[in-house]
Amino acid sequence: MNLKQLISKNKHLSGFAMDSIWTMIGLVAMNGIAQFVVYPFMRNMFGADGYGRILSMLGIINIVAISFGSALNNARLVAKAKGKGSENRPYNLSLLIIILMAIPLSVAVFLVLKEPVLPVSLFLYWLLMCMTIVRYYSEVEYRLHTNYKGLLLYYIIISGGYLVGLIPAKITGYWMLSLLIGETAGFLFVFFKGSIFKKSNGGDRSAVTLLWKSAGYLISAQLLINVIFNSDRIFLQAFCESSTVTTYYIASAVGKMISLVTSSFNSVIIGYLVKKKNSIETRAFKKIFFVSCVGSIAAIGLCYIGSIVYTKLFYPADYGEASPFFIIANAAQIFYFVSGIFTTILLRYAKERIQTRINIIYTIVFCIATIPATYFYGIWGYAAGLLVSNVFRFGLAVILCYTSLKRIEKENKYGNFFDNKKID
Numbered sequence: 001m002n003l004k005q006l007i008s009k010n011k012h013l014s015g016f017a018m019d020s021i022w023t024m025i026g027l028v029a030m031n032g033i034a035q036f037v038v039y040p041f042m043r044n045m046f047g048a049d050g051y052g053r054i055l056s057m058l059g060i061i062n063i064v065a066i067s068f069g070s071a072l073n074n075a076r077l078v079a080k081a082k083g084k085g086s087e088n089r090p091y092n093l094s095l096l097i098i099i100l101m102a103i104p105l106s107v108a109v110f111l112v113l114k115e116p117v118l119p120v121s122l123f124l125y126w127l128l129m130c131m132t133i134v135r136y137y138s139e140v141e142y143r144l145h146t147n148y149k150g151l152l153l154y155y156i157i158i159s160g161g162y163l164v165g166l167i168p169a170k171i172t173g174y175w176m177l178s179l180l181i182g183e184t185a186g187f188l189f190v191f192f193k194g195s196i197f198k199k200s201n202g203g204d205r206s207a208v209t210l211l212w213k214s215a216g217y218l219i220s221a222q223l224l225i226n227v228i229f230n231s232d233r234i235f236l237q238a239f240c241e242s243s244t245v246t247t248y249y250i251a252s253a254v255g256k257m258i259s260l261v262t263s264s265f266n267s268v269i270i271g272y273l274v275k276k277k278n279s280i281e282t283r284a285f286k287k288i289f290f291v292s293c294v295g296s297i298a299a300i301g302l303c304y305i306g307s308i309v310y311t312k313l314f315y316p317a318d319y320g321e322a323s324p325f326f327i328i329a330n331a332a333q334i335f336y337f338v339s340g341i342f343t344t345i346l347l348r349y350a351k352e353r354i355q356t357r358i359n360i361i362y363t364i365v366f367c368i369a370t371i372p373a374t375y376f377y378g379i380w381g382y383a384a385g386l387l388v389s390n391v392f393r394f395g396l397a398v399i400l401c402y403t404s405l406k407r408i409e410k411e412n413k414y415g416n417f418f419d420n421k422k423i424d
Contacts, residue, residue: 019146022149026152026154026156029155029156030156030158030159030162030182033159033162037163037166040314040315041169041170045175048242048243048317049246051246052237052246052249053113053237054175055233055246056233057109059230060105061125061129062132062226062230063223063230064102064105065136066222066226067219068136069132069133069134069136071219071222072091072137073137073139073140074218080144088196090211091137092197093208094208095134097208098133099133102126102129103126106126106129107122109125110122110125124174124176127176127180128180131180131186134183135183135186135187139151140196142154153189154186157186157189158186160182160185161181161183162181164181164182165181168181217355220356221359225362227363228386228389231382232248232249233249236248236374239374243321244378247318248329248379248383250318251307251322251323251325251326251329252330253307254307255303255329255330255331255333255334256333258303258333258334259333281405282402282406285345285402288341296334300334303326303330303333304326307322307330308326325383328383328387332383332386332387332390335391335394336390339393339394339396342394342397342398342400343397345401346358346401346404354400358393358396361396362389362392365388365392366386366389370388370389
C-alpha cells in the first residue's frame, strides 16, 4: 500500500468514525430524553399498570413504524446502490398506503387491549403511529447523501419536540402528545428542508408495485424481528399482567437504549457499504467478529451497572421487582444488537430474501424457546427464552455472513485468475 492509498484509507475511516459519532450523539439525545424524561413521566402519571398498557400500545407502534418505515428507508438505499430509487413518488405513495392501513390497526389495538375507544384518543394514537412511521423513513434523506450532521440536527429537533410535548400531555392527560409533537416536528423539518417529499414526475403505479416487490422481503424480515424485539410488551401482557410489562421493560431499558442508539452504527455501515465496491475480506471479518464478542461481554457488564443507577434514579419504586433481571434481560438486548451488525453486512452482500430466511428461522426458535416458557414460568421463562433465541440469531448471522463473504472472495479470486489468463 503506497502513501496515497494509506491517506485515502485513513480519511475514509476517519469519516466513518465521525459519521458514527454524529449519529450516536443525536440518538443519545433523542432516546435519552425519551428514557430519562418522557417514560418516567408516564410511569408517575399513570402508575405501574397504566404504564404497562401504554408500553404495550407503544410496542405496536414500534413494530409497525420500524418494520415499514425502516424497510422503505433501506429499500431506497439498496436501490441507489443499483443505480435506481431516485424518484420520490413511489416511496411517498407507499407511505400513504401504509398510513391508511394504520387506521384499522389502531382500532384493533384499542379493542384487544380493552382501551376505551374515544375519538380523540384513537385519532392521536393513529397520528402518532403515522408520524413515527414517517420519522423512520425520513432518515433516508440524510443517509442517501451521508449527511450525518444533518441527521444529528434532525434527532435534536425531535428531542426538543418531546420536551415540549410534556406540557400538553400533562394538561390534557393524553400521553400520545408527549411523543407526537416531537415526531411531527421531525417530519416538518424534512418536509420543508429536505428533498425526499418533493413532488417528482417519474414513477407510476407500476413503480410502486416494483418497489413493494423489492421491499417485501425487507418488510417481512423487519416485521418478524420487531415483533420479537417488542415481544415483552405483547406476551407478558397476554400471559401475565400489565405490571410485569413494566418490570421487564425497566430491567432491560439500558440494554434496549444501547441497542437503539448503537443501531445507528448499522445505518452508517450500510451507507458506506453501498459506496464500497469491493467486499469485506474474510480476514477483516474475523477481526470484526472478535471485537464484537469482546464488546458484547463488556457491554453486558456496563448495562448491569447502568441498570442499577438508572432504576434507582428514575424508577425507585420498581427497583426490587426489576433488579433480579438486570443481567439476563440486558444480555438478550446486547446479543440482539450485535447480530444486527452482521445482518446489515448480509443486506449489502447477499440477496434481500436472506434477511427473511434468517428471521423466519429466528422466529421459529423464539416461539419454541420463549412462548411456552412464558406461559409456564412467567417473566423468568420469557427472559431465559429470549436470551437463548438472541444468542442463536447471533450465531446464525455470523455463520451466514462469513460463508457469503467467503463465496464472494472465491468468485473474485477465480474471476481474476481467468481474466489474467485471457490477458496472457
